[in-house]
Each structure stands twice: as C-alpha cells, then as structure tokens.
Amino acid sequence: xxxxxxxxxxxxxxxxxxxxxxxxxxxxxxxxxxxxxxxxxxxxxxxxxxxxxxxxxxxxxxxxxxxxxxxxxxxxxxxxxxxxxxxxxxxxxxxxxxxxxxxxxxxxxxxxxxxxxxxxxxxxxxxxxxxxxxxxxxxxxxxxxxxxxxxxxxxxxxxxxxxxxxxxxxxxxxxxxxxxxxxxxxxxxxxxxxxxxxxxxxxxxxxxxxxxxxxxxxxxxxxxxxxxxxxxxxxxxxxxxxxxxxxxxxxxxxxxxxxxxxxxxxxxxxxxxxxxxxxxxxxxxxxxxxxxxx
Amino acid sequence: xxxxxxxxxxxxxxxxxxxxxxxxxxxxxxxxxxxxxxxxxxxxxxxxxxxxxxxxxxxxxxxxxxxxxxxxxxxxxxxxxxxxxxxxxxxxxxxxxxxxxxxxxxxxxxxxxxxxxxxxxxxxxxxxxxxxxxxxxxxxxxxxxxxxxxxxxxxxxxxxxxxxxxxxxxxxxxxxxxxxxxxxxxxxxxxxxxxxxxxxxxxxxxxxxxxxxxxxxxxxxxxxxxxxxxxxxxxxxxxxxxxxxxxxxxxxxxxxxxxxxxxxxxxxxxxxxxxxxxxxxxxxxxxxxxxx
Numbered sequence: 001x002x003x004x005x006x007x008x009x010x011x012x013x014x015x016x017x018x019x020x021x022x023x024x025x026x027x028x029x030x031x032x033x034x035x036x037x038x039x040x041x042x043x044x045x046x047x048x049x050x051x052x053x054x055x056x057x058x059x060x061x062x063x064x065x066x067x068x069x070x071x072x073x074x075x076x077x078x079x080x081x082x083x084x085x086x087x088x089x090x091x092x093x094x095x096x097x098x099x100x101x102x103x104x105x106x107x108x109x110x111x112x113x114x115x116x117x118x119x120x121x122x123x124x125x126x127x128x129x130x131x132x133x134x135x136x137x138x139x140x141x142x143x144x145x146x147x148x149x150x151x152x153x154x155x156x157x158x159x160x161x162x163x164x165x166x167x168x169x170x171x172x173x174x175x176x177x178x179x180x181x182x183x184x185x186x187x188x189x190x191x192x193x194x195x196x197x198x199x200x201x202x203x204x205x206x207x208x209x210x211x212x213x214x215x216x217x218x219x220x221x222x223x224x225x226x227x228x229x230x231x232x233x234x235x236x237x238x239x240x241x242x243x244x245x246x247x248x249x250x251x252x253x254x255x256x257x258x259x260x261x262x263x264x265x266x267x268x269x270x271x272x273x274x275x276x277x278x279x280x281x282x283x284x285x286x287x288x289x290x291x292x293x294x
Numbered sequence: 295x296x297x298x299x300x301x302x303x304x305x306x307x308x309x310x311x312x313x314x315x316x317x318x319x320x321x322x323x324x325x326x327x328x329x330x331x332x333x334x335x336x337x338x339x340x341x342x343x344x345x346x347x348x349x350x351x352x353x354x355x356x357x358x359x360x361x362x363x364x365x366x367x368x369x370x371x372x373x374x375x376x377x378x379x380x381x382x383x384x385x386x387x388x389x390x391x392x393x394x395x396x397x398x399x400x401x402x403x404x405x406x407x408x409x410x411x412x413x414x415x416x417x418x419x420x421x422x423x424x425x426x427x428x429x430x431x432x433x434x435x436x437x438x439x440x441x442x443x444x445x446x447x448x449x450x451x452x453x454x455x456x457x458x459x460x461x462x463x464x465x466x467x468x469x470x471x472x473x474x475x476x477x478x479x480x481x482x483x484x485x486x487x488x489x490x491x492x493x494x495x496x497x498x499x500x501x502x503x504x505x506x507x508x509x510x511x512x513x514x515x516x517x518x519x520x521x522x523x524x525x526x527x528x529x530x531x532x533x534x535x536x537x538x539x540x541x542x543x544x545x546x547x548x549x550x551x552x553x554x555x556x557x558x559x560x561x562x563x564x565x566x567x568x569x570x571x572x573x574x575x576x577x578x579x580x581x582x583x584x585x586x
Contacts, residue, residue: 032396038386038400038404039404043406045418045419049414063432106312107312110309111310111313111314114305114307114309114310118309126310129317130317132322137564137568139543140546140564141320141321141328142550143331143546144323146550147327148324163316163320166316167312167313167314167317167321172313197309225411226410226413227411228528229524233547233550244411251417259421259424262417263421266413266417266418270411273410282398288405288408289473
C-alpha cells in the first residue's frame with residue numbers, strides 16, 4: 001500500500017510517496033532480479049560452452065536445445081585432442097608465457113629502478129621513448145619484425161614469440177611509479193652500508209614492489225596465454241604454434257558443424273585461466289583496473 | 295677521473311640498457327623499417343630484387359576502393375563499439391557502484407570475458423549465432439521474432455561483430471569507472487543532498503565532471519583499440535561475407551605475404567590515423583575536462 005501525504009513545501013501543495021516497507025522490498029527484489037539477469041548474460045555463454053562440450057552431435061542439433069546433456073560425453077575431449085598435436089601446442093603456450101614473464105622481470109626491474117631513483121643526462125628523453133613505444137601497435141610492426149626474424153633464421157623457433165616482448169613498456173612505467181614512492185633515505189642508508197645496486201634491488205626494491213610485480217606478471221600471463229594475432233603472423237609451422245591457434249584451427253579441421261568437439265577444445269583453452277580467475281578474481285580485477293587507471 | 299666516478303655516472307645507463315636495446319630493436323627500429331618497406335616493391339623470395347618505387351604504394355592505396363571500404367568498416371566498427379561500450383559501461387558502473395558482496399560478484403562476472411582469449415569468445419559466439427541450430431535464433435523464435443543470419447549475411451555481420459566486442463569489453467571499462475566513482479569524496483554528495491539537488495542533476499553536474507578524466511582516457515584507449523581490431527574478424531567472419539567486415543588490420547594481414555610494400559604502406563597510414571586521432575582527442579577534449 002502506498003500512502004500519499006500532503007505536504008506544504010514553499011507555499012505549494014505537493015504529494016509525496018512515503019517510502020513504505022513493502023515498496024522498498026519490492027524495489028530491492030526488482031533490482032536483484034535485474035542484476036541476476038545481467039550476470040546471466042555475461043556468464044551464460046561460458047556455461048553453454050561447457051554444456052555443448054559434453055553433448056552428443058545429435059543433442060547439439062536438437063530443437064529445443066539440450067540444456068544439460070543426458071550423459072556427459074567425456075570422449076569429446078579426447079576426440080578434440082586427437083585431431084591436432086595439442087600436447088605440442090599446450091607445451092608451446094606454457095613455454096612462451098613463462099619465458100616472457102621471466103625475461104620481462106629481468107629487463108624491467110633494473111630499468112624501472114634507474115628511471116625512478118637516478119638522475120642522469122637524457123633520462124626524460126629516454127623515458128619518453130619508453131612511453132612512445134607503449135603506443136606503437138604490434139598490429140603494424142609485425143611485418144618488419146617478421147622479416148628481421150627471417151633474416152636471423154629463427155622463424156621456426158619459439159623465439160619470435162618471446163624476445164619481441166622482452167621489454168614491457170607498460171611494466172616499466174607501472175613499476176617506476178611504484179619505485180618512486182619508496183623513500184630515498186632507505187636506499188641511501190643501504191648504500192652507506194656498502195650494499196651493491198644488485199643487493200638494493202634484491203633486498204629493498206623488489207620486496208616493496210611485490211603488488212606491482214604481481215600486477216605485471218598477471219597481465220603478461222593473461223595477455224600472452226590468450227594472444228592470437230602475434231603467433232599467427234610470426235609462425236610458419238605447427239611445431240611452434242600455441243594453443244590459441246590450434247583451437248581456432250579446430251573449426252577448419254572439424255568441419256563447420258561439429259560444435260561439440262570445437263567447444264571441447266575451447267574448454268581446454270579457457271580452463272586454466274578460469275581456474276586462476278576463480279581463485280584470484282579479486283587480485284586479477286584489481287590488477288587490471290589499476291593498470292587502466294594509471 | 296677515478297674509476298668509481300666513471301661507474302657512478304654510467305651505472306643508470308647500464309641498468310636501462312637491456313630494456314632500451316629491446317625497445318629499439320623490436321619497437322622503434324621496426325617503425326623506421328616499416329616506413330622504408332613502404333617505399334619499396336618488396337620481393338620476399340629474393341631481397342636483392344626489391345625495387346625502390348617512392349610513393350607508388352601510397353598512391354595505390356588511395357586509388358583502391360577496397361582500402362576505402364576497409365577504412366569505412368573500421369570507422370563504423372569503432373564508432374559502434376566506442377559509443378555502445380561507453381554508454382553501457384557507464385550505466386552499469388553507476389548501477390553497481392555501491393560496495394556490497396553481491397555487486398562484487400556481479401563485477402567479477404561481468405569482467406570474466408575480458409580475461410578469456412578472443413579465440414574462445416569468438417568461437418562461443420559463432421556457435422550461439424549459428425543460424426540453423428544456434429541458441430540466439432532459438433530465443434528469438436521463442437519470442438515470435440524472425441531469426442537473424444547474424445555473421446552469415448553482409449547486412450548483419452558487422453553489427454554481430456560489434457555486439458561481441460561490446461559484450462567482451464563492458465565489464466572491464468565498467469570496473470574502471472566504478473573505481474573512479476568510488477574515489478569521489480562522499481562529502482560532495484552530502485553537500486548536494488543538503489541543497490536538495492535532483493538525482494539527475496547530481497549525476498550531470500557532479501558525478502560526470504568528476505570522472506571525466508577517466509572517461510577521457512577510456513575514450514582514447516578504446517578508440518585506438520577498436521582501430522586495431524583483428525582477432526574477432528579473423529575468426530568469426532574472415533573479413534566477409536563480401537568484405538563486409540574487412541577492417542584495416544585484416545586488410546594489412548591479407549597483403550602481408552603477397553605484397554609486403556603495399557601492406558607496409560597501409561600500416562604507416564593506420565599508424566598515422568591513430569596518431570592524428572589521439573592528437574585531436576587531446577586537443578579538443580582536454581580543455582573540457584575537469585581535473586581535480
């Protein structure tokens with residue numbers, strides 16, 4: 001029930017709907033339902049992927065659609081994995097992702113340290129180049145990089161998918177911001193104790209910048225595990241291709257209508273990321289949002 | 295000069311050396327190499343037979359209809375994605391800005407597509423959009439609406455690709471906006487409440503101006519990102535049907551082996567477009583933004 005109340009405001013008569021308890025409850029319920037609907041729009045495609053991956057071919061064609069498969073067809077996964085050298089693809093994905101992260105850390109930490117804590121001639125200019133590099137799209141530079149790799153004769157190795165990402169401009173930028181907040185006095189007192197620069201980085205800078213390092217590492221993990229464009233344009237042979245390319249090719253090898261097999265392969269590609277996300281969604285969300293704001 | 299002093303002055307250079315070498319080698323140098331390539335008729339099999347042809351590649355670009363077609367497609371895609379994502383994520387952000395457990399779950403859910411490979415997203419949506427047995431047409435028909443050919447007709451393919459991209463990025467941008475909204479000091483809202491300001495007015499006069507710096511950066515990032523679209527197009531449509539979804543990067547990709555000089559020149563043009571867009575944004579919008 002709504003109670004209308006006459007009220008004198010500034011000489012005029014106005015009606016006001018009083019906030020009744022049941023009305024408030026209704027409002028909250030409607031809000032909840034709407035939010036649930038939105039959540040379903042964003043989560044459902046993934047559930048549908050999993051459901052399809054466990055259906056039979058007939059079930060995928062059924063009308064109305066099969067929501068939950070009668071008997072889970074686990075062999076779809078085996079079939080998807082048999083259709084291409086997926087063990088090789090998965091191994092490549094892991095090697096590429098891990099090497100990129102490790103190399104980036106080795107290159108990034110000293111650079112960010114120098115940009116944050118040293119004054120030297122040309123510092124601003126060089127840092128400007130780092131920022132500029134951040135803006136240059138790989139979707140354009142892939143042609144010359146591919147030709148360079150061909151000149152060096154390493155096009156049929158994993159290197160073209162690793163070494164171009166050695167210097168992470170975004171990472172250097174983010175880490176420098178973090179390092180700048182570390183008080184200079186701590187570093188000075190370490191120097192008075194005759195600590196080497198390596199020791200300072202190892203014992204002071206790195207431990208204090210763990211959140212920033214984790215952000216960059218998570219970022220690199222997600223973006224290189226998921227990368228499709230770069231491996232597509234710099235690789236020539238199956239032996240060096242990652243999982244993303246293998247899964248995308250399932251559509252050609254499986255024909256256009258074997259969606260249950262394609263979705264099975266897809267689940268394999270998504271699962272590692274989804275599992276990590278399930279356990280660390282808060283950190284991942286924070287990392288991405290943080291990187292978007294800075 | 296003693297050795298210690300020499301080391302003192304060269305030390306920072308030594309620390310940044312690996313990073314700078316890598317950046318020069320794989321980012322800066324390739325840009326110049328790209329420009330050089332764009333002036334050649336490049337022979338992939340025999341480099342010595344490559345011929346300097348000056349600006350001929352550029353002349354060819356601007357006389358080809360398929361280039362303008364790809365440019366127009368990219369512009370349509372960019373405007374569609376930027377506009378829809380911006381409005382929807384702003385709406386979602388305002389809606390879910392309050393800190394509560396359910397909102398946190400919702401935000402994490404909305405964000406999920408962003409960390410999943412485009413390959414998976416594209417494949418799942420192709421399956422959903424399958425005209426014969428896909429779920430979307432089933433839902434449309436259940437509501438008595440006619441089904442759509444989605445990706446398989448040149449009249450609906452672009453909008454389908456835009457739909458997937460918007461779905462993919464709403465969560466990410468909404469979260470950035472939520473963070474921006476939560477950083478607005480509550481005292482400002484309390485002051486507005488004392489003045490009996492309407493909700494609409496509060497949003498228009500307080501909320502929007504205060505988060506405008508973040509909105510502006512999102513706008514720039516999103517425009518640049520949309521101009522570089524490739525993965526969804528490659529997997530979902532292959533640029534088709536009838537070239538209806540061929541975007542600039544896909545166009546470059548198609549020419550990357552057959553005529554490297556031409557593809558490079560197109561790359562230079564794309565880079566110039568992105569640079570000009572960024573510059574214009576900063577010139578035009580930067581003055582209208584409220585910085586705290």
